[in-house]
Amino acid sequence: MDVFKIPDLIRRDMLPGVKAGFVHTQNMTVAYWHFEPGAQIPLHAHPHEQVTNIIEGRFALTVDGKETIMTAGSSAAINPGLSHSGRALTKTYIIDVFYPVREDYRGL
Secondary structure (H helix, E strand, O other): OOOOHHHHOOOOEEOOEEEEEEEOOHHHHHHHHHHOOEEEEEEEOOOOOOEEEEEEOEEEEEEOOOEEEOOOOEEEEOOOOOEEEEEEEOOOOEHHHHHHHOOOOOOO
């Protein structure tokens, strides 16, 4: 068993105003995202299932062209291959779970 202290995870600068830390298992990746107000994730798609959990803040999540304003306590399941993007409306903390492992995030 591996135990992690979330505040101790290395927070990498991923995009302007976006930092993240990651935990990888054999089958999935958990991402801990910290967004400054106005920070954006550009439109993209990937072959992973993704569950986005808004822990605090407000986040405009656009999936397959439909925007939803998500708030603390909201969760969204994004199917593989769907185009999606996002914008932090406030300082926002998000936990994403990806299956299978995000190899592109391994080592970050």
